[in-house]
Amino acid sequence: MKTELILIRHGETEWNSQNRLQGHKDSALSSEGLRQADALATRLATFRFHALYSSDLGRALETARRIAARTGHTVVPDTRLRERGLGILEGLTREEASQRHPEVYESYSHEGADYVVPEGESTGQRLAHAVACLQELGTRHRGERVVAVTHGGVLSLLFRHSLGIPIGTPRAFSVLNAGWNQFDIHDGKLRLVTWGDVTHLQATSRDDT
Template sequence: MTKIIYIRHGQTEWNVAGKYQGQTDVALTPLGVEQAAALAKFFPVPHIDAIYSSDLSRAMRTAEAVAKRFGLTVQPRRELRELHFGEWEGCSLAAMNEGWPELYRDFFRHPDRLAIPGGETFPHLQQRATACIAELCRAHEGQTIAVVAHGAILRTLLCAALHIDLRYVWTIRQFNTAVSIVRYESGGEGWPTVELLNSTAHLDRAGVKK
């Protein structure tokens, strides 16, 4: 058994501006830093054995706050990066709709078959995400680890754990620094069990905004 504490990064400048970040390296806002500190202070489990993160700075800085609490070093993994949004990186929803109206409709109605110009598909994202998690499960049998990543990639991992088709990936909400917990049996090859989903209890306890 491996228990994974999934965490979305704290608020960024582009979250505030309503722009899609993808693999562009965007910094946390002061509120994002505060959210990460609240997460570390009111972490949902008393102990973790390791912490992994997307190598993008918004995830790394969030992970470092948690790592410091547990005396750990963050282990960056490129495979945990966000969906590559290609030509849509830095775009707002309005800009996406104006420039690519037909593709924009598929973004929400059929993300499972969407082909972002110059970007990555959701099936490919899920494939690289689940492959990375399977590797971590094999390396941490009998342990609890944290994985800090991004909204879209975490949604694909949770779809896989819940056996939800990728068409419905946007039905799973992921707030900044939200925590989800999944228990994986038999080195990641058994049935996963979702124990917590999109929790921001740490922000409530600290009196910090979502």
């Protein structure tokens, strides 16, 4: 029996709007991010699912808590759903990172899955954590539907992993804040079903005009 996994990227943060690298450091949801989280909550309030998980980082938890307030679920934090740790690059814009740590930023931008950012981690390490988490959820919730709030970097890795794309391949797709992405998991294998659905955001935008 398959498990349906609705994986959601957190709402926009202040650092997202400033194009800052976040990693394990945190930034509050922006006013737009709060609107996005509430739009997700409205959609999920009419959607039957069995459990609500979240990265333990603040931006994801705030998104999940706003969903839980509408759906009645308990938020279950899991560190394996965290964003990739970016160590000494966290909190910097890409321009600042390239100026202050040129060699590290160059390696971060172009090295493969095994490159570990100083004081951070590699994409391969982060993907392994995320896949282990989803496989566990697939076993725990066999035949059920689960929602999990995570991060853009994690979703980007899972997208590549599910399609057999090398994880070091440059990204040629969008990972939208508050986007709705569905993966099915069966016998520990992920299958991509829906990617980047933001119809709930468009609906609230129309309602606001």
